[in-house]
Amino acid sequence: MMGAGEAGGAVTLVTVAPERATxxxxxxxxxxxxxxxxxxxLVIIALAIAAPLLTSYNxxxxxxxDTLQGPSARHLLGTDQLGRDVFTRLLYGARVDLKxxxxxVLFPFVLGTVLGSxxxxxxxxxxxxxxxxxxxVVAFPFYVLLIALVFVLGPGESSIYIAITIVxxxxxxxxxxxxxxxxxxxxxxLAAKSGGLSSLRIMGRHLLPNVISQAIIYAMSDIVQDILAxxxxxxxxxxxxxxxxxxxSMINEGQNFLTTHxxxxxxxxxxxxxxxxxxxxxxxxxxxxxxxxxx
Amino acid sequence: MSFxxxxxxxLVPVAVGVTIIVFFMIHLIPGDPARTILGIHxxxxxxxxxxxxxxxxxxxxxxxxxxxxxxxxxNLGQSLIYGVPASSxxxxxxxxxxxxxxxxxxxAIVISVPLAMLAASKRNGVRDQIVxxxxxxxxxxxxxxxxxxxxxxxxxHWRIFxxxxxxxxxGGHLLYLFLPSLTVAIALAPVVIRSLRxxxxxxxxxxxxxxxxxxGVPGSRLFIxxxxxxxxxxxxxxxxxxxxFLIGGTVIIENVFAIPGVGQLMINSIFQRDFPVVxxxxxxxxxxxxxxxxxxxxxxxxxxxxxxFDR
Numbered sequence: 001m002m003g004a005g006e007a008g009g010a011v012t013l014v015t016v017a018p019e020r021a022t023x024x025x026x027x028x029x030x031x032x033x034x035x036x037x038x039x040x041x042l043v044i045i046a047l048a049i050a051a052p053l054l055t056s057y058n059x060x061x062x063x064x065x066d067t068l069q070g071p072s073a074r075h076l077l078g079t080d081q082l083g084r085d086v087f088t089r090l091l092y093g094a095r096v097d098l099k100x101x102x103x104x105v106l107f108p109f110v111l112g113t114v115l116g117s118x119x120x121x122x123x124x125x126x127x128x129x130x131x132x133x134x135x136x137v138v139a140f141p142f143y144v145l146l147i148a149l150v151f152v153l154g155p156g157e158s159s160i161y162i163a164i165t166i167v168x169x170x171x172x173x174x175x176x177x178x179x180x181x182x183x184x185x186x187x188x189x190l191a192a193k194s195g196g197l198s199s200l201r202i203m204g205r206h207l208l209p210n211v212i213s214q215a216i217i218y219a220m221s222d223i224v225q226d227i228l229a230x231x232x233x234x235x236x237x238x239x240x241x242x243x244x245x246x247x248x249s250m251i252n253e254g255q256n257f258l259t260t261h262x263x264x265x266x267x268x269x270x271x272x273x274x275x276x277x278x279x280x281x282x283x284x285x286x287x288x289x290x291x292x293x294x295x
Numbered sequence: 296m297s298f299x300x301x302x303x304x305x306l307v308p309v310a311v312g313v314t315i316i317v318f319f320m321i322h323l324i325p326g327d328p329a330r331t332i333l334g335i336h337x338x339x340x341x342x343x344x345x346x347x348x349x350x351x352x353x354x355x356x357x358x359x360x361x362x363x364x365x366x367x368x369x370n371l372g373q374s375l376i377y378g379v380p381a382s383s384x385x386x387x388x389x390x391x392x393x394x395x396x397x398x399x400x401x402x403a404i405v406i407s408v409p410l411a412m413l414a415a416s417k418r419n420g421v422r423d424q425i426v427x428x429x430x431x432x433x434x435x436x437x438x439x440x441x442x443x444x445x446x447x448x449x450x451x452h453w454r455i456f457x458x459x460x461x462x463x464x465x466g467g468h469l470l471y472l473f474l475p476s477l478t479v480a481i482a483l484a485p486v487v488i489r490s491l492r493x494x495x496x497x498x499x500x501x502x503x504x505x506x507x508x509x510x511g512v513p514g515s516r517l518f519i520x521x522x523x524x525x526x527x528x529x530x531x532x533x534x535x536x537x538x539x540f541l542i543g544g545t546v547i548i549e550n551v552f553a554i555p556g557v558g559q560l561m562i563n564s565i566f567q568r569d570f571p572v573v574x575x576x577x578x579x580x581x582x583x584x585x586x587x588x589x590x591x592x593x594x595x596x597x598x599x600x601x602x603x604f605d606r
Contacts, residue, residue, distance in 0.1 A: 135305075136312030139581045143543030144561070145316075148577045151565045152323045224435050231437050232547060236562060251440055258447050269440035276435015284431075 034285020040278030044271075048094035057085035059092035059245040068261055080253060080264055089245040090271060096246045098275070100157060101227035107165040109219050112172025113212070119173065120180025121203055127177070134170045142167055146229055147238065155238045164226055171222065172215050179211035213290035220283030224276045231272055247272055298596045302589060309585060317578045318362045321349070321570065332375070332570045348373075371578065372571030376564075381575035385557055389579075391461050392556035395545045398472050399479035400534060406484045407530070411491035412518065418496060426492065430485035438482040438544050442551035445474050459553040475552040479544045486540075487533055494529040498522050528598065535591030539584050546580075 028034060047054065063083030071078045077086040119130035137145070145167050153159035183189065184207065192202050233239035234248020242249055247268040254265030321328045329345040330337065346352055350361045365372070371381040414426035450458040462471030498504065499522055507521050534541070546558030553559070557576055564572035 132308050132312065135309045136316065138539060139309055139313050139585050140316070140577065141539040141541075141543035141546070141580050141584055143546050144577055144580045146543075147546065147561070147565070148320060148573055149323070151573060152320050154325060221434065228435070228437050232439060235437075235439050235547075236550070236565075238565075248437070251437070251443070255443055258443060259451050262447055265440070265443050269437060269444075272437055272440070273432060273435045277431050280431045280434055 028285075028289055031285040031289055033281045034289060037278045037281025037283075037285055040274060041282065044094055044275060044278065045098065047091055048098060051088070051091035051095065054091060055085065055088040057088040059084065059089045060243040068257065070261075071263075077267060078261070078263065080250075081257065084245075086250075086264065086267065089250060090247075090268060092245040093247045093250060093268065094271065096240055096244060097227055097230060097248075097272075100160060100230050100240070101223050101275075104161055104164045104226040104230070105168075105219055105223045107161060108168030108222070109172055109215065111165060112169035113176050113208075113215055115169065116173035116176030117180050117203055117208060117211075120177035121184060121199065121207065130173060130177070134173055137167065137170045140167075143229070143232065147233070147236065150233055150238045155233075155241060157240060160230060160233065160239065164229060168222065168226070171218060175214050175218055176211055179214050180207055183207055183210050213286075217283050217287045217290065220279050220286065224279045227272060227275060299593055302592055306585060306589070313578065313581045313585075314363060314366060315359070317574055317581070318359050320574055320577070322355075328570075332568055334568065366578075371575035374564075374569055374572050376567045376569045376572075381572045384560060384572055385575055385579050388555060388557045388560045391554050392542075392545055392549065392558060394461075394468055394472055395476055395479065395549065395554065395556060396541060398469075398476035399483065399541060399545070402476050402480035403483040403487055403534065404530065406480055407487040407491055408523070410484075411488050411495055411530075412523065414488070414492045415495035415499060415522075416518070423492075426488065430489050433481065433485035436482070438478055439547050439551045441481055442475070442478040442548055445478055446552075449474060461554050461556075472554070475548045475554060478548050478551070479541065482544050483534075483537060483541055486537055487530060490533045491530045495522055498525045501525075528595070532591065532595065535588060538587045538591075542580055542583060 061084065063079070066075075066079050066083040067081055069075055069079040069083075075085050075087065077090065079085055080089070115130050115133075119127040146163050149163035149166060150159045153162055189202060189206055192206050197206075230239055230246075231248030231251070234246050235252045237249075237252070239248050240246045250268040251265045254261070254263075254268070257264050321332075324331050327342075329342045329349070329351060333341055333345060350358045353361070369382060371385070373379070374381050374384055377384065410426050410429065414423040417423060446458055449456045456474045457471050460471050462468050504517065504521055507517050512521070545556065546561060548554075549556040549558035550562050557579065561573060561576040564570075564576070
C-alpha cells in the first residue's frame with residue numbers, strides 16, 4: 001500500500017486482461033515498505049536472541065534495594081517496583097511475545113486455509129457447513145470469546161493457542177474461499193480438471209499456490225492482532241503467568257506507577273507498536289509484491 | 296420485506312450455534328466443572344447441588360435442552376457470588392456499555408471522515424501519505440495502553456477529564472465517557488480510515504462526479520454533496536462489520552476506566568470464577584453483535600434497493 005507508484009491506467013489494464021498475471025516482474029528488494037518492515041522485525045528478533053549478551057541482569061531476579069530507579073548508566077531504562085531491570089525484561093519479553101505471536105498465527109492459518117479451500121472448491125453442503133460455522137464464530141466479539149475461552153481453559157500458553165485458533169480461523173476461511181471461488185473458474189484449473197487430475201492434486205498443486213498470497217498478507221496483520229491479544233490477556237492476568245517477562249504484564253504492573261514512573265507502562269507499549277509497525281510494513285510490501293497493480 | 300424475512304431465517308442456525316458454543320464452555324473446563332468452579336474448599340453438598348442445577352449427570356443432549364429451555368424463559372442462570380439472576384446483573388450493567396458503544400462510534404466517525412477526506416482529496420499527495428501512515432502505527436497500539444496514556448495526559452497531568460467512572464446524567468456521562476470512548480475510537484479509526492479512503496477514491500472516479508465536475512460544481516461542494524454522501528454509507532458498513540471488534544474493545548476499556556458496564560462485569564466475574572455470569576455475558580454480547588448486524592443490513596437494504604435482489 002505504501003509508496004506504490006501505480007498509474008491509474010495500469011489498474012484497468014490488469015483487470016481487463018487478467019491472463020497477463022505479472023505485467024512486470026516485481027522484485028522484493030525494490031519494495032521500500034517490505035525492506036523497512038523486515039529490518040525492524042529482524043532487528044527486534046536479533047535483540048531478543050542476543051538478550052543474554054546485551055544485559056547482565058536476570059529478567060526475573062528481584063532486587064528490593066533497587067526498586068523504581070529512573071534510567072541510569074547501570075539500568076538503561078531503570079528498574080520496576082521489584083527492582084528488576086526494565087531493559088532486560090523488555091528484551092526477554094520480546095522472546096515471549098514474538099514467539100507466542102508467531103506460533104499462534106500458524107494454527108488458524110492452516111485450519112482456515114484448509115476449510116476455506118474445501119468450501120470454495122467443493123461448494124454444496126461442505127461450503128454450507130463451513131460458512132455457517134464462520135457465521136457462528138463471528139457472532140462473538142473477538143476479545144469476548146477469546147477471554148471467555150482462555151478463562152475456561154485456564155491461563156497459559158497452550159490455552160492461548162487453542163483460543164486464538166478457535167476465534168482466528170474464520171478470517172482465513174472467508175478469504176481463501178472467496179479466492180478459490182474466482183480461481184477455480186480460470187482456464188488452468190479447467191485444463192487440470194479435464195486432464196483428469198484428482199481434486200486433491202488440483203487444490204494442492206494448482207489452486208493453493210495461487211490463492212495463498214492473500215492469506216499470507218493477511219497473516220502479517222493477524223500476527224499483530226495476536227500479539228495485541230496476548231498482551232491484552234497479560235493485562236487481565238490471563239496470559240503468560242508471572243514472573244515471566246512479558247510486555248502485557250509489564251504494562252499492567254506499570255499502570256500502578258503511572259503518576260510517578262510513566263515510563264514503566266509506556267515503554268513496553270511502544271515495543272508493541274514498533275513490532276506492529278514492522279509487521280504492517282511487511283504486509284503492505286508483500287501486498288505490493290504479490291498483487292502488482294492493486295493498492 | 297422478504298429480505299428481512301430471509302435475513303431472519305438465516306439467523307436461526309447462527310443462534311443455535313451460538314447457544315451451543317456458550318453451553319459447551321463449561322465442558323471445556325478441565326476436570327469436573329463444578330469442582331473447578333467452586334474451588335478446592337467447596338463442600339461435597341455444594342458440588343452435588345451445582346451438578347443437579349446444571350444437570351451435569353445427564354447426557355450432553357439433555358443438558359443442552361435444559362440450558363436452552365431455561366434460556367428461552369429468559370433464565371441465564373444464577374450468579375454464584377451474588378445469588379441473583381445473571382440476567383438482572385447484565386441488564387443493570389448494559390446502559391454504560393451501550394453509551395460507550397454509541398459514543399465511540401460517533402467519535403470514530405468524527406476522527407476518520409476528515410482524515411479520509413484529506414487523504415482522498417489528492418491521491419499519493421503528502422497528506423495522503425501521512426494519513427496512510429496512521430494505520431501502520433495505529434494497528435499495533437494495545438487499546439488499554441492507549442487508555443493509560445490518555446489518562447496520564449488528560450486526567451492526571453492536565454486534569455481536563457476525570458480519571459475513571461461513569462458520571463451521572465447525560466452531561467456527566469458525556470464528560471466521564473469521553474476518554475474511554477476516544478480510546479475505543481482510536482483503536483477503530485485505522486480500519487475505518489483505510490476503507491473510507493478507498494471508497495472515497497472510487498466514488499471520485501465515478502461518472503456522476505465527472506459529470507458534476509464538467510458542469511463546474513466547485514471542489515468543496517462536489518466533495519460534500521457528491522462524494523461524502525456516497526462514501527459515508529460504506530463507512531457505516533465498515534463500522535457494522537467491525538462491531539465485534541468495537542464491542543470487544545469496550546470490554547477492555549471499561550476495565551481500564553472502571554466503567555460499570557457489561558465488560559467490567561465479565562472481567563470481575565472471571566476473577567470471582569462466577570461462571571454463569573461469564574456465560575451469560577458472552578451470550579448477550581453475541582446477541583448484541585447479531586442484532587446490530589441485522590440492523591445495518593436492513594437499513595442498507597432499505598436505502599439501496601439493489602441489495603434486496605442480490606442473492
